[in-house]
Amino acid sequence: MSVQQFDVKSELVKVTPAAAEHFRNSLAGKGLSGVRISVRESGCTGFKYVLDEVAGAASEDDVELELGNGVSLFLAPAALAFLRGTEIDYTREGVNRSLKFNNPNVTAECGCGESFSVE
Numbered sequence: 057m058s059v060q061q062f063d064v065k066s067e068l069v070k071v072t073p074a075a076a077e078h079f080r081n082s083l084a085g086k087g088l089s090g091v092r093i094s095v096r097e098s099g100c101t102g103f104k105y106v107l108d109e110v111a112g113a114a115s116e117d118d119v120e121l122e123l124g125n126g127v128s129l130f131l132a133p134a135a136l137a138f139l140r141g142t143e144i145d146y147t148r149e150g151v152n153r154s155l156k157f158n159n160p161n162v163t164a165e166c167g168c169g170e171s172f173s174v175e
Contacts, residue, residue: 088109093106095134095138101173103174137174144156162174
């Protein structure tokens with residue numbers, strides 16, 4: 057019988073290589089080393105993702121995920137329940153490029169994509 061190791065941080069949020077590179081490019085030359093993700097009430101559906109660029113650690117209570125390219129992702133404690141299992145991707149659709157939150161917890165989204173709700 058063997059014991060399987062479980063890394064709770066890896067189960068919170070997954071970041072695709074394209075999104076990690078986008079974060080690195082966004083921070084390059086600014087002297088910043090990370091992105092903090094939180095959630096706040098907003099929009100017609102309920103909640104909105106908030107991304108803030110940060111230097112060093114964002115907050116002592118944040119969960120830090122190293123992306124392996126010199127960038128850290130900081131997850132606000134209050135956002136953890138909303139983000140669990142989310143994959144963050146950077147996509148291109150025609151001439152548009154955007155971060156996509158593929159969040160299995162979302163039960164509804166507004167038509168413009170600004171806000172979401174969870175149960």
